[in-house]
Amino acid sequence: MNTLFISDIHLEANKPHLTRLFLQFLADEAPQADALYILGDWFAAWVGDDDRTELTEQISAALLKVAQQRVPIYFMPGNRDFLLGEKFLQSAGCRLLKDPTIIDLYGIRTLLMHGDTLCVDDKNYQRFRKLARNSLLQKIFLLLPLSLRRLIARFLRKQSQQTQTYIAPEISNAKQTEVARVMKEHQVNLLIHGHTHRPSIHYFNLNGNLDGNNVCHIVLSDWDKTGNMLICQPDGLQRLVNFNK
Numbered sequence: 001m002n003t004l005f006i007s008d009i010h011l012e013a014n015k016p017h018l019t020r021l022f023l024q025f026l027a028d029e030a031p032q033a034d035a036l037y038i039l040g041d042w043f044a045a046w047v048g049d050d051d052r053t054e055l056t057e058q059i060s061a062a063l064l065k066v067a068q069q070r071v072p073i074y075f076m077p078g079n080r081d082f083l084l085g086e087k088f089l090q091s092a093g094c095r096l097l098k099d100p101t102i103i104d105l106y107g108i109r110t111l112l113m114h115g116d117t118l119c120v121d122d123k124n125y126q127r128f129r130k131l132a133r134n135s136l137l138q139k140i141f142l143l144l145p146l147s148l149r150r151l152i153a154r155f156l157r158k159q160s161q162q163t164q165t166y167i168a169p170e171i172s173n174a175k176q177t178e179v180a181r182v183m184k185e186h187q188v189n190l191l192i193h194g195h196t197h198r199p200s201i202h203y204f205n206l207n208g209n210l211d212g213n214n215v216c217h218i219v220l221s222d223w224d225k226t227g228n229m230l231i232c233q234p235d236g237l238q239r240l241v242n243f244n245k
Contacts, residue, residue: 003105004029005037005230007078007114007194008222012044013055021227021244023062029229029243030066030073039194039220040078040099040114045157047149048142049087060092067093076101078114078195079129083138102186106234111188115195115219118174118182122167173198179217180206192230194220199228199240 011018030036067073076097100113173196183191199221206215221228226244
């Protein structure tokens with residue numbers, strides 16, 4: 001058995017290949033798992049649980065089928081889908097996780113994050129994140145007509161895409177000193193997150209040269225032309241695996 005982690009699938013109606021990949025993943029891989037964790041940016045955008053479409057109905061039905069096979073499914077909001085709420089998650093058989101969350105992964109104290117808060121050098125984004133996560137502003141936004149919320153989401157995505165064309169790669173990446181800081185703060189040996197689209201498994205030392213490579217930092221991949229999952233097994237083996245059905 002194993003535990004699966006995925007993130008940054010960015011599902012949307014105009015990218016049907018991603019939907020096919022995700023549905024195939026749910027049919028072939030997820031039912032065999034001890035648990036499935038989706039660490040944010042599951043959807044390309046989410047403007048409220050009332051925005052039900054053919055895509056969201058298809059996805060929730062497929063996830064519920066997996067959950068009914070006694071596979072726990074956990075979702076942690078990302079920067080694109082932080083408004084995804086309990087109503088949709090219940091219909092999909094998923095459980096909501098706070099960011100960050102600590103779990104026991106086969107005896108390893110593990111910190112799960114979406115990863116955007118680790119990009120501390122991206123000051124503009126961090127200011128926007130603080131504003132967007134304000135609970136009062138979220139309530140006001142969700143009171144707007146659905147059509148207006150969709151327009152705002154499209155505008156913000158366009159602005160974000162334009163910004164990414166000129167921002168330096170190191171600014172939008174997780175800062176190593178921040179990674180070390182949060183791992184020390186939470187006293188964990190393993191950190192798993194997504195967001196940066198820079199998949200890697202990195203071992204490093206939190207305590208100078210005293211204890212060797214004593215902690216592990218795993219960055220999940222986004223999904224584009226292929227799917228990607230992190231497989232963690234009880235014997236400690238961890239693998240990032242690409243697939244394209």
